[in-house]
Amino acid sequence: MEQKAKKILVIDDDDGVRRTLCDGLRDCGYLVWEAENGEQAMRRIDKGMQPDMIVTDIIMPDKSGIQTIMEIRDKYPDIKLLAISGGGHARNVDYLEVARKMGAHAIMHKPIKMKELEDLAREMVGESHARND
C-alpha cells in the first residue's frame, strides 16, 4: 500500500540551522522544503506548496515567526505548527509561550535535539516514506 509522503516546511533565517533540520527530516522520509523568512514561506504556500507541517523560528527579520504563525492559523488551519527559538525574552514575555498562545501546536527550545524533532514530526503528521535522493 503506497503511503502519501508527508511534507514539512522549515523556516529559519540561519542557513546552518535550516539545512541541519531539513537534512534530518529528509533522512526520516519527509518531503522537506525551506524558507529563509515568513514572507518567503507565505509566498510559497500561497502558490500551492502547502505542507502538512511547518517548523518555524520565532525571531527572524522581515516577517516574524509569530506573525507567520497567526497568518497560517487563519488561512491554513490544517497545517501543524511547531515554533522553535534560541531563547529570547521581552521583559517577562517568553516568545515561545506567545507562539503557543497564538496557535503553535508545539514549541521547542534551541539547541534542537533532532531525535525529539523527529519524534514530534511523527506524532504530529505521522510517518512518511518519501524518496529523498
Place this chain on the structure above:
Amino acid sequence: MKSVTNPALDVLIVDDNKIDREAVKRSLFHTYGQGDLVVHEAGMGGAALQMLKDSRFDCVFLDYRLPDMDGLSLLKKIYDADAGLAKDPVVLLTGQGSENVMIEALRSGAQDYLSKDNITSATINIAMIKAREIFKLRRSWKQAEDRLHQAQKMEAVGQLTSGIAHDFNNLLTVILGNVHNIRRRIDLMNGVFGLREIQEKISLIESAANRGAELVRRLMVFTRQRAPLPQAVNINACIQDTALLLNQILGDGINVRISLAENLCMTVIDTGQLENAIINMVLNARDAMDGQGSLGIGTGNFFLDSGGSDKVPGMAAGQYVMLTVSDTGHGMRPDVAARIFEPFFTTKEAGKGSGLGLSMVYGFVKEFGGYIFVDSRENAGTTFRIYLPCIKSGQNEESFQENG
C-alpha cells in the same frame, strides 16, 4: 533622653590635649547619665586608628590637629578602608574654626564639625545627634547604591547572555543536529573499516556540544532569561548524583566526607541549579585547599522558631532543609567574605575565575526563597550554609511541576 533598656552609647574622643578631651567629656555628661554613655579616649592618631579598627563607636569626636597625623588624614584613612564610608559617625573638632578646614572635613567624610571655642553641652549634643542621623542616611543611601550597582551588573550580564545565547543555540543546533544526522548515516554503513573510531570522535563532539548547551542554559537561568524548572525533591538525591563528580574535581589529596540526614524534608528547587551550586562551592573549596585537606558536605532538617530569629540574622522563622559545604582551606579575610556573592568579584587571577560562580549560587538560593551564609576563618577554613524552605504539609509534588 535615653531609656534605661537601651545599651550605653560608645563615644571616642581623639585629642592630644587632655583639657580639651575633658571639656568634651564634661559637656557630654551634662546631657547623658553615667549609665547612658561610655567615653573612650585617644591622644594620638595611630592609637585612634587602631581603636576604630577594633571596635565600633556611636560617635567619634576628632581633633583636627594631632601630633602624629592631622585629623583630615586620619579621616581619609578611616574612610578609605571601607570604600567610601567609615563605620562610625565622625564630628571634626577644629581649633581655629577656619572655613576651609570645615569644608575639607565634610568632603573627607565627616558628618559634622564643631569649633572648639563653641563647645557646650548643647552644641556637642546637637553635633552628635546630627552626625549620627546623617551617618544613618548616608549608609542607607550607600546600601541602595550598592544594590543598584549589583542590579545594573546583573542586567548587563543578562543582556550579554541573551544576545550570545540566541546565536549559540543556533550554532549548537547545527553541531548537535549534524552529529545526529551523521550518526544515522554511519549506522547504515555497517562493517566499514575505521567506523568505530569515527563514532568515538563523533561522541566527543556531541558531549562537548552538550556541555556548551548546558552552560548556555545555566547562564540563561542565572540571568533570568529562562525560567528555572522548580521541582519538589529530596536534595540528598542531587548530592549523591553530584558526588560522583567530586573526586574528579578535587583530586587525590582531598578527602571527601558526605553526611546526609535521614528523613530529610522535601524542598522545591531546580535540580540543575542545585548541582551547579554545589559544584561552584566545591570548586572554591578546592582552590582554597591547594590540593590537601578535607571537604565536607552535609544535610539536615532545621527549624527556626519565631522566638529564635536572632540566632540567624534576617531569616524568617520556619522549617528548612540545611545544606553545608565546608573545607579546611586557607579561609578568607572578613572583607573578602563580605563580597564573595557580588557578581564579578573574584580573588583569582585574571582568566582563572569569572567572579560569577558564587553569585550564581546566591541567585539560586534567593530564587527559591532560601538563605545562604558563609563562615570563614583565615587559615582554618570556610563553611557555606544554605537554608531552603521545606514544603509545607498539604502541598504535594504535583503542584510544583506544572510551572515547568
